[in-house]
């Protein structure tokens with residue numbers, strides 16, 4: 001049976017979550033209702049009233065609902081054409097600066113952050129005409145997400161084969177160790193260039209200026225106010241010449257047009273003016 005969540009029920013759920021210290025105001029309503037319905041199904045609860053009672057008495061359910069809201073579908077080099085366009089961007093940055101700072105905001109289980117590290121190695125090889133391990137110090141990557149569970153996976157850096165399906169065989173051998181059949185661990189030298197930290201984009205604590213920010217497939221689930229907040233934050237964390245990449249079904253909001261040039265409209269790459 002498909003249960004639909006009424007507006008009044010949604011408001012009560014938002015209120016209960018708020019009392020438990022979890023703000024849901026940053027999500028779109030339709031998205032919230034769909035995710036809450038998933039929790040009803042998983043708990044085999046057939047009406048919203050019963051779910052509200054469950055939420056009131058169970059802190060485990062409060063956590064589970066919060067996790068349910070953090071959609072975390074991802075993989076290495078998700079949307080390969082975008083990554084083909086990120087490589088020359090990375091080369092430009094590394095040609096201009098001795099060391100660059102990169103942020104994967106909403107990194108989920110780390111695939112995006114590690115893809116950035118792999119791309120940085122490729123960019124270094126291209127501009128230096130070979131690879132010197134000392135050059136790894138020329139980039140640092142910060143991966144952040146709201147989901148602690150995802151970040152634990154990111155820190156482990158071990159992935160099933162399906163998540164690295166976009167990598168060639170030679171890249172798999174170069175950047176990973178096959179731990180056991182079908183499971184790949186990112187190599188330590190690459191892993192050391194990436195730091196993971198919990199950060200909620202609605203009240204982000206990031207302060208360091210960034211040369212490249214990826215915030216992909218995060219904003220599609222969020223409310224208008226939250227998207228505006230994130231863009232403001234991105235603007236504050238970038239200076240002229242820095243690049244920003246969002247998801248292929250996301251776009252820059254009109255208020256930001258004066259601060260960013262559109263470099264690649266298809267792949268959603270922008271540069272700070």
Ligand SMILES: C[S@@+](CC[C@H](N)C(=O)[O-])C[C@H]1O[C@@H](n2cnc3c(N)ncnc32)[C@H](O)[C@@H]1O
Pocket residue numbers: 026069070071072073074075078105106107108109112144145146147150199200201202215216217218247
């Ligand atoms: C679909 S994944 C995208 C992962 C990766 N960026 C990609 O494009 O493959 C969306 C991620 O955004 C995170 N997220 C959602 N709301 C967030 C918030 N307020 N602050 C930080 N991360 C958030 C989720 O936990 C989830 O891991």
